[in-house]
Amino acid sequence: MIKMNDIKKSIDGVEIIHNVSFQIRKGSIYGLLGSNGAGKTTLLKTLSGIYLQEEGSVEIEGKPVFENPTIKDKIFFIPDAPTFFSQFNLDQMAQFYKNTYPGWNDDRYLKLVQEFQIDSKKRLHKFSKGVQRQSAFILALSTMPEVLILDEPMDGLDPVVRKKVKSLLIDDVAEREMTILISSHNLREVEDICDHVGVLHGGKLLFEKELDDLKTSIHKIQVAFKDHVPNELFEALDPLHRENRGSVVLAIVKGNEARIAEMVERYNPVIFDLLPLTLEEIFIYEMGDVGYVIKNIMD
Numbered sequence: 001m002i003k004m005n006d007i008k009k010s011i012d013g014v015e016i017i018h019n020v021s022f023q024i025r026k027g028s029i030y031g032l033l034g035s036n037g038a039g040k041t042t043l044l045k046t047l048s049g050i051y052l053q054e055e056g057s058v059e060i061e062g063k064p065v066f067e068n069p070t071i072k073d074k075i076f077f078i079p080d081a082p083t084f085f086s087q088f089n090l091d092q093m094a095q096f097y098k099n100t101y102p103g104w105n106d107d108r109y110l111k112l113v114q115e116f117q118i119d120s121k122k123r124l125h126k127f128s129k130g131v132q133r134q135s136a137f138i139l140a141l142s143t144m145p146e147v148l149i150l151d152e153p154m155d156g157l158d159p160v161v162r163k164k165v166k167s168l169l170i171d172d173v174a175e176r177e178m179t180i181l182i183s184s185h186n187l188r189e190v191e192d193i194c195d196h197v198g199v200l201h202g203g204k205l206l207f208e209k210e211l212d213d214l215k216t217s218i219h220k221i222q223v224a225f226k227d228h229v230p231n232e233l234f235e236a237l238d239p240l241h242r243e244n245r246g247s248v249v250l251a252i253v254k255g256n257e258a259r260i261a262e263m264v265e266r267y268n269p270v271i272f273d274l275l276p277l278t279l280e281e282i283f284i285y286e287m288g289d290v291g292y293v294i295k296n297i298m299d
């Protein structure tokens with residue numbers, strides 16, 4: 001379990017993170033979404049123990065992270081621009097991490113090098129950005145981390161490699177309950193692997209939800225009645241949004257699908273459709289006044 005409680009973090013006297021709290025269950029994948037400058041990297045570095053917060057606490061498995069080697073042995077952070085020693089090839093970096101991380105697994109390393117087909121004898125600095133990122137994944141997963149923290153991990157990866165990386169991540173979560181925190185400026189990039197998402201904006205966590213919950217707890221209905229529109233129905237449905245399009249009422253309603261259908265059908269509608277919402281619509285309606293923020297992370 002990862003717990004961030006009421007974190008404040010300033011850089012050069014400017015407060016970047018304002019009272020952020022969240023928890024990530026062991027074995028889950030949390031997507032931290034936010035547009036450029038939202039504070040994602042600062043938050044991830046605080047969680048990894050690279051930065052020390054001025055206020056609040058950061059705990060992994062109930063223990064503080066900062067200057068705690070026992071916890072740091074179990075976590076791996078891949079920054080948005082992975083770095084390597086300038087003269088080193090992948091094998092040499094692997095030797096370095098083998099000496100640093102007690103959980104290092106040689107078999108895993110060899111398998112991953114083969115899977116990604118990377119020349120492990122070639123200097124890493126001579127590789128493209130995408131291959132360098134793949135190398136960072138190989139090294140990270142070979143340390144068998146309990147917590148993997150990824151800053152914009154899909155940037156610079158082609159679709160085939162993205163798919164491969166995602167499936168490796170999901171396997172580690174399923175097989176050994178690895179926990180992942182993944183930052184992204186694009187929801188679509190991570191929606192297929194995250195079970196939870198949080199939206200960071202201006203250094204504040206605006207919104208946090210379980211994705212499955214989101215998809216099943218909010219619906220769009222289109223409904224028309226023979227005579228008048230029964231106002232008491234809409235009072236009971238308490239929609240997040242409602243508009244009349246001629247004789248058809250379109251409404252965004254929270255709640256269980258079967259319960260909504262049962263309520264509407266009691267009024268004998270002549271038209272009744274219950275439609276799925278796109279994730280973008282869900283976010284915009286759920287977030288109400290701050291829905292505009294989400295447009296930035298949907299493109």
Ligand SMILES: Nc1ncnc2c1ncn2[C@@H]1O[C@H](COP(=O)(O)OP(=O)(O)OP(=O)(O)O)[C@@H](O)[C@H]1O
Nearest residue numbers: 011012016034035036037038039040041042043185
């Ligand atoms: N080392 C630093 N010195 C000064 N200001 C910083 C530093 N690091 C971050 N900031 C400021 O903190 C704010 C948040 O930056 P951060 O890199 O955490 O955001 P981000 O969400 O990761 O953005 P991006 O998606 O562009 O990487 C920005 O206004 C940035 O200018």
